[in-house]
Ligand SMILES: Cc1ncc(C[n+]2csc(CCOP(=O)(O)OP(=O)(O)O)c2C)c(N)n1
Ligand SMILES: O=C(O)C(=O)Cc1c[nH]c2ccccc12
């Protein structure tokens with residue numbers, strides 16, 4: 001079927017040029033005609049999901065691997081289900097375009113009483129609801145569509161945050177011409193005076209420092225500085241750490257990688273080296289409650305140089321016009337002449353030590369994971385004991401870790417793993433998720449099998465919401481869940497399921513299952529039986545810290 005070139009095609013061509021070759025979502029009558037153009041498109045591939053929340057999570061997981069992502073939902077009922085996912089993308093700086101198929105322009109203008117509306121003839125309610133979780137929005141019309149699509153995409157990429165397009169059915173289908181030139185995603189203009197002043201101040205602070213430490217986190221990765229940072233720590237002796245949200249940013253096998261900093265829950269050497277630095281260089285860090293286990297970090301602003309996406313700071317002085325991309329090369333330049341006087345702590349982060357085998361516990365679970373992870377794996381850890389345990393790992397080279405510790409929506413990682421595997425079909429994806437969390441988004445295992453994906457899913461069965469038990473009401477019924485027959489699920493979720501499923505109670509069985517899964521000949525689900533009350537050390541420190549704060553504040 002040869003279709004005329006439409007505004008819908010224009011949008012798809014722009015997405016594809018940004019590296020977005022997959023569109024996640026669920027059809028509805030307000031986006032069906034646009035979907036014909038998606039199906040016909042040369043490079044953008046449709047990826048149907050079981051529901052819109054999962055589609056938003058999948059697009060987020062895809063974007064964390066690919067750089068940007070997109071999802072398509074229908075008006076009202078579809079888009080509102082996706083908002084939790086979009087909010088997570090917004091909080092954690094993941095650029096995902098949300099396209100909403102909307103009623104025809106003429107029907108909106110007449111205020112018709114259409115399905116999926118509140119029945120009041122007002123078509124801006126849901127656009128407004130998406131406002132706080134988008135960095136850019138547009139209601140497309142036949143006249144404004146091409147330039148508004150360009151503006152919204154430019155802002156999404158510049159801010160690394162979600163954007164929203166309301167695409168009425170008739171607008172999607174209106175004829176137009178292909179883009180005349182590539183989308184300009186230019187960086188902002190450099191303020192030479194600020195840059196010079198920043199360099200001078202940074203030099204003054206660094207000149208007298210012998211112990212200089214680099215702490216980089218997720219925003220450095222999101223804003224594309226990963227390779228530059230890695231090259232920097234290769235070129236001079238600079239002890240460096242990440243925090244949980246940006247873990248995976250550095251090559252953790254490097255001798256000067258000192259670990260994952262998380263306030264009082266850090267390894268004691270990591271904490272000591274970071275907190276006693278004479279100058280601490282923070283790149284793309286945000287000191288959130290979870291990452292600092294209740295704000296227990298002790299970092300003196302006077303001694304820090306901080307780079308944020310659109311501002312930099314030396315001591316108490318902010319340079320609000322300097323972007324991270326501008327400030328980092330300047331800082332590297334300043335340090336080149338000074339690095340010879342720096343002293344190294346001669347400390348490398350350590351892998352989780354071997355534990356005794358036998359019945360599975362949080363301890364031997366994580367030490368088995370430590371042993372079995374392979375370079376290049378993509379690992380996802382859901383907000384539960386999974387996310388609280390994963391920070392202690394020393395990652396092999398080129399491992400990508402996906403966690404969502406700021407937004408923290410349980411169930412996120414299962415569809416996100418589907419999205420990540422879609423973006424990187426050749427990498428092994430290892431998903432670590434709790435039984436409680438999995439009950440929210442499990443349907444997407446069906447989509448994984450439909451698309452012949454061969455992930456490894458480690459489903460931690462500890463009979464309910466163990467994180468919540470650790471915080472409050474350990475034996476209360478609200479922390480229990482319906483106990484599912486997990487290993488039977490894959491065959492219910494896809495008719496010709498080829499999945500292999502194991503229930504393991506012994507550390508050695510987990511190890512065998514993981515070794516077997518390296519063949520990647522089918523999807524693997526391992527139900528990992530863990531004690532109901534067992535928690536990683538990080539979570540123990542966190543709950544103690546919350547209790548201490550509750551007593552004082
Ligand atoms: C959408 C959402 N609802 C509720 C919570 C609160 N919550 C945080 S952790 C958790 C328990 C998760 O249980 P599970 O996935 O089984 O992990 P476990 O701690 O047992 O390993 C809950 C309910 C949340 N973070 N997100
Ligand atoms: O209980 C929740 O909803 C959680 O997500 C657990 C959690 C994550 N980070 C925290 C920081 C303080 C208290 C609870 C949590």
Ligand SMILES: [Mg+2]
Pocket residue numbers: 384434435436437460461462463464465466
């Ligand atoms: Mg659980």
